[in-house]
Amino acid sequence: MIKQNGCVFELGNTKIRYIMIVNEYGYLENLYFGKKIDYMPCIKNARINRGHGTLIPGETDRNADAGNVRFEYSSANRGDYRTPSFEIEFDSDGDRCCDLKYLSHRIVDKDLSSDLPKCDGGETLEITLLDENTGLKVYLYYTVYDDIDAIVRSVKVENTTTEVVYLDKFYSFNIDVPNENYSYSGLFGAHLRERKLEQAPLTHGLHTFNSRRGETSSVVNPFVALHDSTADEHSGNVFGFNLIYSGNFELNLELDEFDSVRVNGGISSEGFRWKLNPGDVLETPECVLVYSCFGFNKMSQTFHDLYRRHLANKQFINVNRPIVINSWEATYYNFDDRKLKQIIDNVAESGIDTFVLDDGWFAKRDDDTTSLGDWICDKTKLPNGIKDISDYCHNKGLKFGLWFEPEAITPDSNLYKEQPEWVLKAPRHIPSLARSEFVLDLSNDAVRKHLTNVLLRHIEENKIDYIKWDMNRSLSDCFSQHLPKSQRGEVMHRYILGLYNILNNITQKHPHVLIEGCASGGCRFDAGILKYCPHIWVSDNTDAYMRAEIQRGTSYCYPLSSMSNHVSACPNHQTQRTTSLKTRFDVASFGVLGYELDFNTISAEERGAISKQIDAYTQDRELIMNGDYYRLITQNDVIYADVVVSKDKSKAILKLMYGLKVPNTTIRPIKIWGLDENTVYRFEESNEEFSGNILENRGIVPDCSPNDFYTEIYHLTRVE
Ligand code: GLA
Numbered sequence: 001m002i003k004q005n006g007c008v009f010e011l012g013n014t015k016i017r018y019i020m021i022v023n024e025y026g027y028l029e030n031l032y033f034g035k036k037i038d039y040m041p042c043i044k045n046a047r048i049n050r051g052h053g054t055l056i057p058g059e060t061d062r063n064a065d066a067g068n069v070r071f072e073y074s075s076a077n078r079g080d081y082r083t084p085s086f087e088i089e090f091d092s093d094g095d096r097c098c099d100l101k102y103l104s105h106r107i108v109d110k111d112l113s114s115d116l117p118k119c120d121g122g123e124t125l126e127i128t129l130l131d132e133n134t135g136l137k138v139y140l141y142y143t144v145y146d147d148i149d150a151i152v153r154s155v156k157v158e159n160t161t162t163e164v165v166y167l168d169k170f171y172s173f174n175i176d177v178p179n180e181n182y183s184y185s186g187l188f189g190a191h192l193r194e195r196k197l198e199q200a201p202l203t204h205g206l207h208t209f210n211s212r213r214g215e216t217s218s219v220v221n222p223f224v225a226l227h228d229s230t231a232d233e234h235s236g237n238v239f240g241f242n243l244i245y246s247g248n249f250e251l252n253l254e255l256d257e258f259d260s261v262r263v264n265g266g267i268s269s270e271g272f273r274w275k276l277n278p279g280d281v282l283e284t285p286e287c288v289l290v291y292s293c294f295g296f297n298k299m300s301q302t303f304h305d306l307y308r309r310h311l312a313n314k315q316f317i318n319v320n321r322p323i324v325i326n327s328w329e330a331t332y333y334n335f336d337d338r339k340l341k342q343i344i345d346n347v348a349e350s351g352i353d354t355f356v357l358d359d360g361w362f363a364k365r366d367d368d369t370t371s372l373g374d375w376i377c378d379k380t381k382l383p384n385g386i387k388d389i390s391d392y393c394h395n396k397g398l399k400f401g402l403w404f405e406p407e408a409i410t411p412d413s414n415l416y417k418e419q420p421e422w423v424l425k426a427p428r429h430i431p432s433l434a435r436s437e438f439v440l441d442l443s444n445d446a447v448r449k450h451l452t453n454v455l456l457r458h459i460e461e462n463k464i465d466y467i468k469w470d471m472n473r474s475l476s477d478c479f480s481q482h483l484p485k486s487q488r489g490e491v492m493h494r495y496i497l498g499l500y501n502i503l504n505n506i507t508q509k510h511p512h513v514l515i516e517g518c519a520s521g522g523c524r525f526d527a528g529i530l531k532y533c534p535h536i537w538v539s540d541n542t543d544a545y546m547r548a549e550i551q552r553g554t555s556y557c558y559p560l561s562s563m564s565n566h567v568s569a570c571p572n573h574q575t576q577r578t579t580s581l582k583t584r585f586d587v588a589s590f591g592v593l594g595y596e597l598d599f600n601t602i603s604a605e606e607r608g609a610i611s612k613q614i615d616a617y618t619q620d621r622e623l624i625m626n627g628d629y630y631r632l633i634t635q636n637d638v639i640y641a642d643v644v645v646s647k648d649k650s651k652a653i654l655k656l657m658y659g660l661k662v663p664n665t666t667i668r669p670i671k672i673w674g675l676d677e678n679t680v681y682r683f684e685e686s687n688e689e690f691s692g693n694i695l696e697n698r699g700i701v702p703d704c705s706p707n708d709f710y711t712e713i714y715h716l717t718r719v720e
Contacts, residue, residue, distance in 0.1 A: 001013055001123070001144065001146070002107060002123050002125045002142075002144060004105065005039075007021050007022040007023075008020070008021050008031075009021070009105070009125065009127075010039060011125065011142055011144045011151060012036060012144060013036075013144065013145065013146050013147065013148075013149065014036060014146075015035070015036055015149050016033075016034065016035065016036055016149045016151075016291045017032060017033070017034065017035070017036050017037050018030075018032070018033050018142070018144070018151050018289075019031040019032040019033075019043075020072055021043075021044070022102040023044075023045070023069065025056050025059065025064065025069070025101075026101035026102055027056075027069055027071060027072075027100075027101055027102065028071070028072040028073065028101075028102050028127060028129065028140070029045060029069055029070050029071065029072060030070040030071075030072055030175055030176055030177065031043050031044075031045065031070075033151075033175065033177060033239070033289070033291060034237065034291055034293075035237075035291070035293050045068065045069070045070055046068070047063040047064065047065075047068050048063055048065070048068065049062045049063050049065065050065045050067055050068065050258060053065030053066065053067050053068075053079075054066055054067075054079030054081075055079060056069070056078075056079065057078055057079065057099055065079075066078060066079030066080040067079070067080060067081065067082070067256070067258065069176075070175075070176035070177070070260070071085075071174055071176055072127075072140060072174060072175070073085055073086060073100055073129060073138065073140055073155065073173075073174050074086065074174045074176075074262070074264065075087070075088075075098040075099065075100050076096065076097075076098065076169075077096050077097045077098070078097060078098070078099050082176075082254055082256055082262045083206055083252050083254050083262060083264065084169060085169065085171035085173070085174040085264045085266070086098065086100070086138065086155075086157075086167075086169060086170060086171065087167070087168040087169035087269070088136070088165050088166060088167055088168065089165070089166045089168060090134075090161075090163055090164075090165055090166075091163060091164035091165065091166060092163055092164070096168075097133075098131050098134070098136065099131050099132070099133060100129035100130070100131055100136075100138050101129060101130060101131075101132065102127065102128075102129060103128040103129060103130040103137070104127075104128045105125060105126060105127045105128065106125075106126055107123065107124065107125060107126075108124050108125075108126045108141075109124070110124045110141070110143060114283065115497060115500040115501045115503075115504045116283060116285060116286075116497070116500060117244050117245075117285075117286075117311065117500065117527070117528045117530070117531030117532070118152075118154070118244065118286050118311075118531075119143060119152045119244070119286060119288070119306060119310040119311045120310050120311075121143075121145065121309070121310045122143040122144055122145040122146075122148075122152070122310070123143065123144055123145075124141055124142065124143045124144075125141070125142045125143075125144075126139050126140070126141055127139070127140045127142075134161050135160050135161045135162075136157070136158075136159065136160060136161050136165065137157070137158045137160045138155060138156070138157050138158075139155065139156040139157075139158070140153070140155055141153060141154045141155065141156070145306070145310075147305075148302060148305050148306050148309070148310075149290060149291055149292065149298075149302045150288050150289060150290045150291075150302050150303075150306050151288075151289045152286050152287070152288050152289075152306075153172060153173040153286065153287050153288075153289060154172050154173075154283060154284050154285065154286040154287070155170070155171070155172060155173070155266075155283070155284045156281060156282070156283040156284070157170065157276065157281065157282050157283075158279075158280075158281045159276035159277065159278050159279060159280045159281075160278075160279075161278060162278055163278065164275060164276065164277055164278070165276045166273050166274065166275055166276070166489075167272075167273070167274040167276060167282065168269060168272065168273055169269035169272065170266065170267060170269075170272070170274065170282065170284055171250075171264050171265055171266035171267070171269075171284065172243065172245075172265065172266035172267075172284040172285055172286060172287040173241075173263075173264060173265070173266070173287045173289065174262065174263075174264040175262070175263050175264070175289070176260055176261065176262045177226075177239075177260070177261050177263070178259065178260060178261070179202065179255055179259045179260065179261045180228065180237075181228070181229050182201075182202045182226050182227060182228065182229065182261060183199055183200060183201045183202055183226075183227055183228070183229040183231075184199070184200060184202050184207065184224060184225060184226050184227070184253050185197055185198065185199045185200075185224070185225040185227065185296075185556075186198060186209050186220060186221070186223065186224050186225075187220070187221035187223050187553055187554075187556060187557070188219065188220055188221075189218050189219065189550075189553070190218055190219060191218050191520055191521065191523060191540065192521065192539060192540055192541040192546075192574060193539075193541065193546065193549075193550065194218040194521065194522040194523070194525065194538070194539050194550050194553070194554070195218070195221055195522065195525070195550060195553035195554045195556075196549065196550075196553045197553055197556055201229060202226070202253060202255050202261065203255065204255045204256075204257070205254070205255065206252060206253075206254045207252065207253045207254070208250055208251070208252050209222075209223075209224050209250070209251040209252075209265075210248070210249060210250040210251070210268055210270075211247075211248055211249055211268070212248055212268060212270055212271075213248070213474035213475060213523075214247060214248060214439075214474055214475025214476075214478065214492060214495065215246065215247065215471065215474055215475070215519055215523055215524040216245070216246055216247070216249060216523075216524055216525070216526040216528075217474065217523055217524070218520075218521070218522055218523040218525075218539075221525070221526070221557065222242060222243035222245060222249045222251060222265075222526055222527075223240065223241065223242045223243075223251075223556065223557045224240075224241050224251045224253060224263070224265075225238050225239060225240045225241070225296070225299065225556075226238075226239045226241075226253060226261065226263060227239065227296075231295050231296065232295050232296070232633065233295050233296045233297045233630070233631050233632070233633055234294060234295045234297060234633070234673055235294060235295045236293075236294075236295050237291075237292070237293055238290075238291075238292045238295055238296055238298075238299045239263075239289065239290065239291055239292075240288075240289070240290040240292070240299040240300075240302075240303065240556075240557070241263060241265070241287060241288070241289055241290075242287070242288045242290075242303060242527055242557050243265065243266065243285055243286075243287050243288075243526070243527070243528075244285050244286040244287070244288065244311065244526075244527040244528050244531070245266070245267065245285035245286075245496070245526065245527075245528045246496050246499065246500075246524055246526050246528035246529050247267070247268075247492055247493060247495065247496035248267065248268035248270070248271075248272075248492050248493075249265065249266065249267060249268050250265050250266070250267075250268045250269060250270075251263075251264075251265035252264050252265055265287065266284050266285060266287065267284065267285065267493055268492070271478070271489060271492065272489050272490075272492065272493065273488070273489025273490070274487075274489060274490050274493070275486050275487050275490070285528065288303065288306060288527070290302045290303060290306075296556065296631070297629075297630045297631060297673070297674075299556075300555055300556050300557065300629065300631075301628050301629065303556075303557045303558070303559075304558070304559035304560075304628075304629065307527060307530055307558065307559055307562065308559050308561060308625075308626065311527060311530055311531055312530045312531065312534050312559075312561070312562065313507065313530070313531065313532055313533065313534040315507070315511045315512070315514075315534075316514055316534040317534060317561070320618070320621060321514070321534065321535060321561075321592045321621075321625075322353050322354035322399055322401075322465075322466060322514065322594075323351060323352050323353050323354065323593055323594060323595075323614060323617070323618075324352065324353075324354040324355070324356045324401060324466070324566075324594040324595070325343065325347045325352045325354070325355055325356070325594065325595045325596070325599065326356040326358055326401075326468070326566060326594055326595070326596045327340065327343065327355075327356065327357050327358045327360075328358035328359065328403075328596060329542065329566075329568045329569060329573055329596040329597065329598075330343065330569075330596060330597055330598040330599070330600075331343075331360075331598065332359075332360065333359065333360035333365065333366050333367055334360075335360065335381060336381045336382070337381070337382050337383065337384065337388065337389060339600065340355075340357065340382075340389055340392075341389070341392055342599075342600050343355070343598070343599045343600055344389075344392055344393055344396055344398060345396070346599035346600060346607070347398070347595075347599050348396045348397065348398065349611070350599075350607065350610055350611045350614060351610075351611055351614030351615060351618065352398070352594075352595060352614065353397075353398055353399060354393075354398060354399040354400070354401055354465065354466055355389075355393045355398050355399070355400055355401065356400075356401035356402070356403065356466060356468055356516075356594075357386075357389060357400075357401065357402050357403060358403040358468065359403050359405075359470075360378075360381070361377060361378060361381065361382060361386065361402070361403070362374065362375050362376055362377060362378055363376055363378060363413070364378065365378060368435055368436060368472075369410065369436040370410050370412050370413075370436070371410055371412065371413060372405055372408045372409050372410040372413060372437055373408070373409035373410060373413035373414070373415035373416055373440075374413045374414050374415055375404065375454050375458065385462075386402065386458070386462040387461065387462045387463070390462045390463045390464065391463070394463065399465035399466055400462075400463065400464060400465055400466065401464065401465060401466030401467065401468060401514075401516075402458065402462065402464050402466070402467060402468070403467075403468045403470060404455065404458075404467060404468070404469060404470065405437075405469075405470040405471060405472060406440075406451045406454070406455065406469065406502070407439060407440055407442060407451075407471050407499070408435075408437040408438070408439060408440065408471065408472060408473060409422075409423060409437065409438050409439070409440050410436050410437055410438070411433075411436075411438065416438070421481040421482070422440055422441055422444065422446070422447050422450075422481075423438040423439060423440060423441060423481075424438070424439045424440075424441050424475060424476070424477050424478055424479060424480065424491070424495075425438070425477050425479060425481060426477050426479040427479070429477065431476065431477035432476045432477060434472075434473035434474065434476070435472045435473050435520075437472065437473050438477075439473065439475050439476075439477075441480050441481065441482065441491075441495070442494075442495045442496075442498030442499050442502070443480045443482075443483060443490070443491050443494030443495050443497075443498055444480060444481075444482045444498075445498075446482075447498070448498045448501055448502055451502050452501075452502050452505045452506065455467070455502070455506055456505075456506065456509060456510070459506070459510050459513055464513060465512065465513060465514070466513065466514045466515075466516065467506075467513060467514070467515045467516070468515075468516045468518055468537070469503075469515050469516065469517055469518060469533065470518045470519065470520075471518070471519040471520070471523070471524060472519070472520045473520075474523070475492070475495070478491050478492055478495075479491065480494070496528075500528070500531075500532070503515065503531075503532035503533070504532065507532055514534065515532060515533045516533055516535055516536065516537060516564055517529040517530075517532075517533035517535070517536035517537065518536065518537035518564075520540060521537055521538065521539040521540030521541065522536065522537065522538050522539045522540075522550070522554070524536075525538065525554060525558065527557070527558070530558070530562055534561070534562070535561065535562050535563060535564040535591075535592045536558075536562055536563070536564060537564045538550055538551060538554055538563045538564060538565060538591070540574065541574045541575070542566055542567075542568035542572060542573070542574065542584075542596060543572040543574055543575040543577050543579070544572075544579040544583045544584045544586075544587040544588075544709060544711075545575075545577060545579060545583075545659075545709050546574075546575060547565065547587055547588075548587045548639075548640050548657050549640070551563055551565065551587070551590060551591060552631060552640060552642070555629060555631065559625075559629070560590055560591045560624055560625065560629055560644070561591075561592065561624075561625040561626070562591075562592075563590075563591035563592060564591065564592045564594065565587070565588035565589075565590070565591040565592065565593060565594065566588060566593075566594040566595055566596035567581070567584045567585050567588045567593075567594075567595050567596065567597065567610075567613075568584070568595075568596040568597055569596075569597040569598065570584070577709075579708075579709045580707075580709075580710075581606060581609055581610075581613075582609075582711060583657070583709050583710065583711045585610075585613045585617075586655055586657070586711035586712075586713055587657070587711065589613070589616075589617050589620070589624065590624060590642060590644070590655060591624070593614070593617050593621075595610065620653055620715075623644055623646050623651060623652075623653060624644055624653065626646075626647065627644040627645050627646050627647065627652070627653075628644065628645045628646075628647065628674055629642065629643075629644050630642065630643050630644075630645065630672075630673050630674045632670055632671065632672060632673065633670075633671070634656075634670055635668045636662075636665055636666055636667055636668055637658050637659055637660070637661070637662045637665050637667075637704075637705055638656050638657065638658055638670060638702050638705075639657055639658060639659040640655075640656075640657040641654070641655070641656050641657070641670045642654075642655050643655070643672055643673070643674060645674035645675060649674070649675060649676040649679065649692075649718075650679075650717070650718040651715070651716060651717045651718065652672075652674070652675060652681070652715075652716040653713065653714070653715055653716070654672060654713070654714040654715075654716060655711060655712070655713050656670070656702050656711065656712045656714075657709070657710075657711045658705035658708070658709065658710045658711070659708070659709065660708050660709075661705055661706075661707055661708050661710075665704065667701055667702060667704065668701075669698060669699030669700060669701050670699045670700055670701075670702060671695070671696055671697065671698070671699035672695040672696060672699060672700065673696055675692035675695055675696060675716070676692045676718075677691070677692045677693040677696065678691070678692065678693070679691065679692050679718050679719075680692075680718070680719040681695065681716040681717065681718060681719065682716065682717050682718075682719050683714045683715070683716055684714070684715040684716070684717060685712075685713070685714050685715065686714070689719055
């Protein structure tokens, strides 16, 4: 719903409201974001003389302090001293002032034609802001949904002046709200231990979450939540912000001296400078703003619903995802066609439906130091070529997938010798290596075309059904050898646009090819990638105990249907920890299930158990992919409890995971949320029956764990 009445804009649905006003000075100002409230046309934000403030340009009333205004889009140098969202410079004289006031508005069809990932559907309001002094125009976009409690925001700038203008900062959104003793949360981590939620009280000053790695990174995810300091998984006001972007970003929370909070962010402004010739247009990535009055779970469910229904690759969202066997942890670089065919033979009857050949199939790639860039089959390992393995899979009824790391190149490759100017490299320095790689300059159209052609050729010649798209390093030496000096600051954003462009071209041309996202595991796990890759490899850490925590952290923003999880061998290759096959499966099954262990060496008993696991998974898959996911609160030795409830609340799957076995422990009930209070549910595994009301308020008492890292799965079904 989008309503406009005089100078008031009301956006929302039956649950939320987002209210803006064109204020007495002509600026677009936020009045309210939160739970649905009655329409109040007369509300205004307070105007007080704040002392030592700077007045709104042209005003003389001492109450007209620019610091009073809750800007919907803030610009620099005009008396508002909070962190701006928009900064420009006129090329001719270096003028950096800008004053964006309301000009007009209209309902529009969102332009989904560019490569930049965007949410579709809903209703979109476009508000045009104008700098009357220069003629520069900025367009703010707000998309709202009847049944999703989110506002999707983005911005477009059009250089409607007659001069060259540089953009030094161009954020996706800005919102100023009164502080209510808020705290904030973000997702932090590192390679192999990605996305753990951390909370802190919001104190004065600027708190920035950012990446300057050229990828969104495992260190900080492009997500932040502002929330009641008492909010938990199930209660309290939570405002979640997530950028639909895969590159350098900034998300800021700033508490000012008058207890107002500014949240803004978008493409990172560090090193960013974009040249706009007269008539040029640039759009920002989208940012999703979610409001939940039921704590973090509801916030997460809103992100999940939005991404499943309106963002993630449509081709795969409502079909069963492949259950893959991936060769990486089974063989690493050490394979030949005989070994691969044996694996394919061994999985053929198991229910696994896709074989993915990981790293090591090309040029002289026997370790991670060589050969990236030359995507030519290593005939010593595979004398009959990739097509032979692909045909072998197809004849056995399996689909065939292949690993690529298209963005990277090793110095020994032929491509590097032929096109050294295609890598990111500054003129006076040799570029830094990471995992023995340089980075190809995806801002260069010639590089994009080359990579697109290489991938299309492989898909077509080798009948590829599935691509694992990896990227194993952060970017450095971010200098494009083809961009002119005046556009040097565009390289990082153009790189990401280049990445989206290649992914878009491939998915348009071959919509049936599923591309799994990956970046050393989960170093680029973001909503931007989801537009093209329906699921992403969550982490290179496949240890069930650690993985359960990583998946849980990931779920704050991203649905289970976006998480690619594999059951791997034990002792685990990353942690040396041993967990049971059941535990490994139970953890991996809360997402897109696959396997990564050596089917040539596992026992017949394990093979039989895996077939049963896959049977069970295929029965639960629809619920796991599309249900409402809740992180439950646990105590004592149950370390994680999660439940997925079907949208009609007729069934649910509950997973309990224990940590280290503790003797003589206290067991407390676990309350199960999301069920229908008035429905009786049967626990299929124990044959007990309880009402939703009992389960939510009293909870169940779990058994004591028989051993370390034990998991229990319960299927709950409505008793008719
Ligand atoms: C990365 C990926 C792994 C695997 C290796 C291959 O680390 O995350 O899954 O594909 O590269 O080199």
